[in-house]
Amino acid sequence: xxxxxxxxxxxxxxxxxxxxxxxxxxxxxxxxxxxxxxxxxxxxxxxxxxxxxxxxxxxxxxxxxxxxxxxxxxxxxxxxxxxxxxxxxxxxxxxxxxxxxxxxxxxxxxxxxxxxxxxxxxxxxxxxxxxxxxxxxxxxxxxxxxxxxxxxxxxxxxxxxxxxxxxxxxxxxxxxxxxxxxxxxxxxxxxxxxxxxxxxxxxxxxxxxxxxxxxxxxxxxxxxxxxxxxxxxxxxxxxxxxxxxxxxxxxxxxxxxxxxxxxxxxxxxxxxxxxxxxxxxxxxxxxxxxxxxxxxxxxxxxxxxxxxxxxxxxxxxxxxxxxxxxxxxxxxxxxxxxxxxxxxxxxxxxxxxxxxxxxxxxxxxxxxxxxxxxxxxxxxxxxxxxxxxxxxxxxxxxxxxxxxxxxxx
Numbered sequence: 180x181x182x183x184x185x186x187x188x189x190x191x192x193x194x195x196x197x198x199x200x201x202x203x204x205x206x207x208x209x210x211x212x213x214x215x216x217x218x219x220x221x222x223x224x225x226x227x228x229x230x231x232x233x234x235x236x237x238x239x240x241x242x243x244x245x246x247x248x249x250x251x252x253x254x255x256x257x258x259x260x261x262x263x264x265x266x267x268x269x270x271x272x273x274x275x276x277x278x279x280x281x282x283x284x285x286x287x288x289x290x291x292x293x294x295x296x297x298x299x300x301x302x303x304x305x306x307x308x309x310x311x312x313x314x315x316x317x318x319x320x321x322x323x324x325x326x327x328x329x330x331x332x333x334x335x336x337x338x339x340x341x342x343x344x345x346x347x348x349x350x351x352x353x354x355x356x357x358x359x360x361x362x363x364x365x366x367x368x369x370x371x372x373x374x375x376x377x378x379x380x381x382x383x384x385x386x387x388x389x390x391x392x393x394x395x396x397x398x399x400x401x402x403x404x405x406x407x408x409x410x411x412x413x414x415x416x417x418x419x420x421x422x423x424x425x426x427x428x429x430x431x432x433x434x435x436x437x438x439x440x441x442x443x444x445x446x447x448x449x450x451x452x453x454x455x456x457x458x459x460x461x462x463x464x465x466x467x468x469x470x471x472x473x474x475x476x477x478x479x480x481x482x483x484x485x486x487x488x489x490x491x492x493x494x495x496x497x498x499x500x501x502x503x504x505x506x507x508x509x510x511x512x513x514x515x516x517x518x519x520x521x522x523x524x525x526x527x528x529x530x531x532x533x534x535x536x537x538x539x540x541x542x543x544x545x546x547x548x549x550x551x552x553x554x555x556x557x558x559x560x561x562x563x564x565x566x567x568x569x570x571x572x573x574x575x576x577x578x579x580x581x582x583x584x585x586x587x588x
Contacts, residue, residue, distance in 0.1 A: 192302055193339055195314050200225040200335040206318040212305055218298055221266060227333040229270050229291065230298035234360040235392065237428040239297060240269045242398055247290050248282045254467075255281060257431040268430055273330055279460045284330065291331040292338065297394075299342040300349075307355060352405050354412075359404060361422040363396065363411055364389035371419045383414075392425060450567055451492065453477040455485045455511065456500035456529060461554060465498065468556045472563070482506040486514050493520065495567055498550070498559075501530035501537065509544050516545035525566035529554065 192210075199208065203225035210218045210232075218232035233239070237256075244251050256272045273290065276282045282290075306312065349355060365371060365387050372380050386396060397404040414420040449472075454465045457480050466476045477494050479485045482503045489497065497515070501508035508528055515521045525547040530537060538549055547566060550558055 191312070191314075192299070192306065193343075196220075196227075196335045196339060199316075204316070204318075206316060209313075209315040209317070210302060211313040211315070213311075216305060218302055219267075220295075220298070221270075223329055223332065225335070227295055227335060227338065228329045228331060229266050230295040231267050231269055233298060233301050235425075235427045236267075236269055237430055238360075238392065238395070238425075239294065240272065241428065242395055243290050243293050243297070244276075244282075246398055247293070248276075248286050251276065251281060253431050257433045270330075277330060279463055280458075281460060281463075288331040292333055295333055295338055296342045296345070299338065300346055301359075303342070303346045304349075304355065304358065348405060352409060354405065354408050357393065357408050357422075359393045359408075360425070362389055362392045362425045363387050363415075363420050364423050366419055366421050371414075374417070374419065383420075387420065389423060390425070393422075449473055450495035450563070451475045451477055452496045452498065452563070453479060453489055453492065453494035454498045455479045455482060455489075455503075455508075456498070457482065457503050458500070461500070461529070461552070464554055465559065468554075468559050471556075472560060474563070482511060485511055486518075489515065489521065490518055494524070496563065497524060497526045498529055499526055499546075501528050501532065501541075509540060512541070512544045512546050525562075527562050527566075 195208070198204075199222055204222045205224060206222060208220040208222065210220070216233065218230065220227055221229040241253060241256065244256075255276065258268070258271060258275060273282075273287055277284055277287050302312070365383065368384070371383065375383065386399065391399065393408055394404065397407045400407060411420055415422065452465075452469055452474050454462050454476060456462055459480065462476070462478045462480065466478065469476045477488070477492055479488050482505060485506075499508045499512060503511075508530070512526055512528070515524070515526060522545075526545065527548045527550050528537075528541045528546045529550050529552055531552045541549060548562060550562060
């Protein structure tokens with residue numbers, strides 16, 4: 180089904196959303212402005228599951244994610260083009276972060292609710308400048324992402340009540356014409372210095388650099404957007420601050436895999452280190468730590484293929500998860516030690532069960548050491564220094580080292 184409906188008032192957005200709720204619509208709703216500004220809302224059974232579009236898709240996702248989940252950095256948003264699904268890059272990023280357990284499902288729900296509300300706010304604001312918006316509807320058989328399912332199901336009426344409260348407060352403050360994707364920039368520093376206090380001038384120069392949107396500035400200052408814009412309003416009226424358009428940030432891309440020679444491997448990558456763990460999050464964390472230190476990571480998430488892959492690749496060090504399906508860490512460690520080429524390869528057991536019984540058993544199957552989860556950068560690097568920056572230890576030396584290793588190392 181494809182519809183083409185042109186509506187003039189901001190009430191049309193509310194009416195359109197309510198209609199989709201009553202119809203239990205599943206599909207996407209495209210909202211188009213004559214200026215080529217467009218937004219897309221995704222529905223499942225009449226509930227909103229995602230919203231995207233507008234001026235700053237990347238900036239918006241990064242800002243809201245960082246406010247709710249400060250552990251997420253920009254590199255985590257890098258995914259391959261072929262991984263993009265029907266919902267687009269930004270939704271797929273959210274799905275992967277949940278899958279990796281970088282963020283919780285509850286955090287994802289909060290982020291999505293804030294993101295949807297912000298998109299709806301922007302649409303309401305554009306309604307006051309634009310004579311009409313066009314609404315197109317495309318029915319989809321199933322609005323889900325492969326392997327993850329829908330991350331949130333947002334009730335149309337509840338999210339509209341919240342969004343309208345924000346929009347009405349914005350209008351009541353006479354700020355309706357301020358577009359929050361614009362960035363403030365200082366126009367006349369000398370004049371600004373004369374007309375403001377030294378403290379205010381110092382803060383303004385520090386915060387307003389023409390690279391932060393009004394929304395970003397509010398997030399940085401941890402203040403309501405109305406408070407921030409109202410404080411800037413007199414300076415804008417005097418011409419001391421002006422608002423400019425900023426392009427969206429580029430989507431972060433995965434690093435290009437360069438073709439390496441043995442010589443460059445020796446210079447740029449000291450060691451090939453294997454991680455046998457069915458957790459994507461652990462492998463991802465370890466890869467980040469090793470890349471920073473100049474090492475390469477061999478990720479093995481299928482324990483049944485671990486022995487063959489390790490024998491073929493001959494890593495310098497192996498991090499081995501204790502609890503895995505089908506084959507546990509003890510069994511795999513025993514198999515690895517039976518291979519003559521791997522008898523002296525350091526093997527560090529990764530586990531969340533850091534008990535004396537596990538340590539003794541690890542020692543008996545030939546493990547070199549133990550490391551408690553969640554993994555920490557300093558402990559990973561300490562293990563590399565211990566086992567790889569010295570001559571390979573004999574079996575008896577490994578046993579001695581295991582006895583003296585502190586429980587949390």
